[in-house]
Amino acid sequence: MYNRTGKGMRVMLFVAVVSLMLSGASQAAQDYPKGTIQIVIPFAPGGSTDIFWRSIGDFVANNIGGTLAFVNKAGAGGVSGISFVANSKPDGYTLATGNSDPLNISPLFTPDIPYDNEKDITYIAKTAIFPFAIIVRSESPIKSIEDLVAFAKANPGKLKCGVAGVGTTPHMIIEMFNRDAKIEITPVPFSGGGEVVPNLLGGHIDLTVLSIAPIKSLYAAGKVRLLALMAPKRPAGFPQIPTIAEKGYKASNIATGIGLIGPKGLPQPIVKKWEDAVEKTMKEPKVIATVDKLEGLVIDYKRGEEYKKEILVEYAAFKKIVPTLSGAK
Amino acid sequence: MDVFGQLYFGFSVALQPMNLLYCFAGVLVGTLIGVLPGVGPAAALSLLLPITLYVPPVSAIILLAGITYGAMYGGSTTSILVNIPGEAASVVTCLDGYQMARQGRAGPALGIAAFGSFIAGTITIFMLIFLAPTLASWALKFGPPEYFALMVLGLSIMVYLARGSVINALIMVCFGLFLGTIGLDTMTGVPRFVYKITALMDGVGLIQVVIGLFGVSEVLLNVETAFKQEIFETKVKGLLPNREDWKRSIGPIGRGSILGFFLGIIPGMSVVIPTFVSYVIEKKLSKNPEGFGTGMIEGVAGPESANNAASTGTLVPMLSLGIPTGASTALLLGALMMHGLRPGPLLIQESPDVFWGLVASLYVGNAMLLVLNLPLIGLWVKILKIPYHFLFSLILLLCIIGSYITNNTAADVIIMAVFGLIGYLMKKLNYEAAPLVLALVLGPIMEAALRRSLVISEGGFGLFFTRPISASFLITALLILLSPLLLKKKRLREELRAGD
Numbered sequence: 140m141y142n143r144t145g146k147g148m149r150v151m152l153f154v155a156v157v158s159l160m161l162s163g164a165s166q167a168a169q170d171y172p173k174g175t176i177q178i179v180i181p182f183a184p185g186g187s188t189d190i191f192w193r194s195i196g197d198f199v200a201n202n203i204g205g206t207l208a209f210v211n212k213a214g215a216g217g218v219s220g221i222s223f224v225a226n227s228k229p230d231g232y233t234l235a236t237g238n239s240d241p242l243n244i245s246p247l248f249t250p251d252i253p254y255d256n257e258k259d260i261t262y263i264a265k266t267a268i269f270p271f272a273i274i275v276r277s278e279s280p281i282k283s284i285e286d287l288v289a290f291a292k293a294n295p296g297k298l299k300c301g302v303a304g305v306g307t308t309p310h311m312i313i314e315m316f317n318r319d320a321k322i323e324i325t326p327v328p329f330s331g332g333g334e335v336v337p338n339l340l341g342g343h344i345d346l347t348v349l350s351i352a353p354i355k356s357l358y359a360a361g362k363v364r365l366l367a368l369m370a371p372k373r374p375a376g377f378p379q380i381p382t383i384a385e386k387g388y389k390a391s392n393i394a395t396g397i398g399l400i401g402p403k404g405l406p407q408p409i410v411k412k413w414e415d416a417v418e419k420t421m422k423e424p425k426v427i428a429t430v431d432k433l434e435g436l437v438i439d440y441k442r443g444e445e446y447k448k449e450i451l452v453e454y455a456a457f458k459k460i461v462p463t464l465s466g467a468k
Numbered sequence: 469m470d471v472f473g474q475l476y477f478g479f480s481v482a483l484q485p486m487n488l489l490y491c492f493a494g495v496l497v498g499t500l501i502g503v504l505p506g507v508g509p510a511a512a513l514s515l516l517l518p519i520t521l522y523v524p525p526v527s528a529i530i531l532l533a534g535i536t537y538g539a540m541y542g543g544s545t546t547s548i549l550v551n552i553p554g555e556a557a558s559v560v561t562c563l564d565g566y567q568m569a570r571q572g573r574a575g576p577a578l579g580i581a582a583f584g585s586f587i588a589g590t591i592t593i594f595m596l597i598f599l600a601p602t603l604a605s606w607a608l609k610f611g612p613p614e615y616f617a618l619m620v621l622g623l624s625i626m627v628y629l630a631r632g633s634v635i636n637a638l639i640m641v642c643f644g645l646f647l648g649t650i651g652l653d654t655m656t657g658v659p660r661f662v663y664k665i666t667a668l669m670d671g672v673g674l675i676q677v678v679i680g681l682f683g684v685s686e687v688l689l690n691v692e693t694a695f696k697q698e699i700f701e702t703k704v705k706g707l708l709p710n711r712e713d714w715k716r717s718i719g720p721i722g723r724g725s726i727l728g729f730f731l732g733i734i735p736g737m738s739v740v741i742p743t744f745v746s747y748v749i750e751k752k753l754s755k756n757p758e759g760f761g762t763g764m765i766e767g768v769a770g771p772e773s774a775n776n777a778a779s780t781g782t783l784v785p786m787l788s789l790g791i792p793t794g795a796s797t798a799l800l801l802g803a804l805m806m807h808g809l810r811p812g813p814l815l816i817q818e819s820p821d822v823f824w825g826l827v828a829s830l831y832v833g834n835a836m837l838l839v840l841n842l843p844l845i846g847l848w849v850k851i852l853k854i855p856y857h858f859l860f861s862l863i864l865l866l867c868i869i870g871s872y873i874t875n876n877t878a879a880d881v882i883i884m885a886v887f888g889l890i891g892y893l894m895k896k897l898n899y900e901a902a903p904l905v906l907a908l909v910l911g912p913i914m915e916a917a918l919r920r921s922l923v924i925s926e927g928g929f930g931l932f933f934t935r936p937i938s939a940s941f942l943i944t945a946l947l948i949l950l951s952p953l954l955l956k957k958k959r960l961r962e963e964l965r966a967g968d
Binding site: 183214334359 | 655659792
């Protein structure tokens with residue numbers, strides 16, 4: 140039976156598929172989204188990015204008018220998840236989020252990284268930033284950035300700064316600060332911020348650079364002292380802490396952003412739809428209140444093009460310092 | 469208000485009908501994901517995180533905490549029934565639990581795991597209430613040198629894990645330590661033994677190795693012999709532990725609880741390590757150490773209590789300092805923060821209802837888990853009556869899902885399959901998997917701790933001996949290594965001969 144009708148069927152099928160594809164191409168953007176959108180979180184559950192998206196996910200879904208499925212694809216500091224999305228179909232149904240580390244730092248550390256951060260990625264929008272802080276414990280004799288710089292100048296290499304991992308934003312910050320202030324503080328990489336905090340409190344390291352979310356409660360309880368913040372402006376809740384730029388170290392003022400990206404060739408109308416949806420979400424009072432509660436995240440909406448420019452500028456800056464560090468490729 | 473008054477207040481929060489319902493939902497979900505190999509509590513927590521925004525904070529935290537300790541109950545089920553550890557923390561349970569199941573004693577094994585978990589939960593909740601603030605500051609004394617010394621101590625007990633030849637066990641330890649070096653070097657970011665394979669950049673996943681070595685290899689071995697004999701004796705001898713079982717288990721449960729709790733408090737300590745330590749201690753204390761690995765109930769009772777105790781222990785740094793000690797606690801913290809609560813030193817004063825409600829719900833949840841798990845034993849044991857030629861395909865499917873789901877990557881399934889083959893060969897050649905797994909857990913922590921210590925000391929080894937905690941661990945390790953030479957020359961000679 141197949142042999143008799145096979146040819147006709149195949150022609151019919153071919154016509155049907157082609158016409159579907161043609162109509163699909165023109166209508167994709169208007170109909171979008173028409174099913175579940177997979178958003179890859181390139182880290183294990185429990186990270187700040189993870190908690191951020193899952194807490195505002197319902198609002199974003201409402202504004203884009205589709206169902207969102209957040210999928211954790213952890214590995215290689217976010218590289219695995221980003222490369223999965225960079226190599227997926229640019230139909231708007233597979234996107235990725237995450238902090239900027241796999242976009243502007245990993246390409247400098249990971250050999251044979253499977254994507255080009257300029258060419259293989261469509262930048263959709265930036266949603267928020269994590270401000271970082273230079274932190275000492277409250278028993279420390281170092282009371283200010285000036286103290287820190289003076290001590291470091293007098294004792295080169297003596298101060299040990301715990302960072303949440305090699306090739307992470309805090310690692311870049313301390314190296315930038317070393318160059319900015321012409322000092323030598325030794326970074327000690329740990330596996331994640333959860334390991335750094337007890338080591339700081341126990342006095343095993345002298346200082347740390349950490350995002351402010353996990354230490355806010357310790358700060359409120361008087362267990363740690365914040366010397367300076369890395370943020371465009373002083374974030375709410377920390378009016379008395381200066382930014383590092385205010386202290387004259389502009390190049391060290393780096394905050395990692397949480398953004399949304401897709402594979403290259405994502406149709407412009409879909410990007411536009413997402414930009415609008417994200418912008419609307421980030422302006423909703425309920426979202427602002429939720430993000431405020433997460434303590435330590437600051438909403439910083441940027442359109443795709445601006446976000447891309449920012450990532451590439453930071454990438455260029457890190458590129459200058461990374462070859463001097465051990466471990467870079 | 470004194471502690472008991474506050475606890476009474478906590479129970480009045482936890483026993484509200486809605487909170488009871490959330491607690492039940494949490495422990496039920498926890499048990500289910502615990503039963504599924506590879507699916508850890510973290511995945512379930514992050515899925516449920518958005519939902520908790522719509523319920524009051526106490527209920528949210530009760531629900532989420534229920535999942536974390538429910539998973540510790542469920543983890544033992546597949547270990548005992550089909551030799552696949554439901555969680556990495558249930559690896560040790562396979563050693564004797566699965567043997568018990570093969571002897572028709574799956575019921576008592578599952579039963580003692582549930583009772584042990586319940587007793588451990590009860591003991592450690594009271595330790596949490598009375599000791600949390602003191603213990604949190606004790607945990608802070610652990611810097612990189614102390615971690616290194618503790619890991620050396622852990623490695624030194626490794627040979628006692630071995631059932632057969634000590635030399636074979638040491639070879640497996642070296643193999644495990646080697647596997648631990650695969651991936652990006654944590655100190656410099658240099659890839660080691662990665663060969664441009666992205667999936668290896670984070671190293672070989674513990675869960676994939678464990679599922680391969682235990683689950684897949686067991687299936688391969690059984691399929692090979694299935695035509696000749698029945699795998700499991702069909703006659704199931706009793707569903708609950710008998711009086712004799714209890715007599716043998718009560719000591720291990722008590723020791724496992726205390727040990728697990730203290731090791732769980734130390735941030736960065738994995739829940740896996742306490743289970744191994746508990747197993748070795750029971751083996752050393754036993755009058756019949758040779759019996760371990762052939763279905764001794766002590767080998768199930770101790771480790772299963774230890775992993776539950778450790779998961780309560782991890783709440784100490786979380787609640788008193790706001791420090792997450794793992795993915796699960798990080799998500800619990802996230803849930804608290806989403807509700808505008810401040811986990812940390814001020815939590816008890818700022819939100820007593822959350823703190824005491826949570827503590828009381830831990831107790832309520834543990835009781836619920838016991839009630840929930842005991843009737844399930846009869847059901848689980850029935851699974852063993854399925855003819856093996858049907859069962860094994862189901863087991864393999866579980867293995868594949870379990871290894872895929874941790875990172876949602878297909879490469880992990882391949883890694884699991886490779887370790888299934890390695891595990892099969894190891895069983896054929898009489899190499900045991902447990903020392904390998906422990907070395908794989910300890911190795912990376914030990915290496916990182918050593919190198920961090922040396923960065924901090926600027927290259928000097930002195931700090932390992934001048935810091936009291938670190939020095940005492942190292943001396944204990946040395947004594948453990950020398951003790952067979954000093955005390956049991958004869959036995960060692962026999963063991964070495966067995967290895968030839």
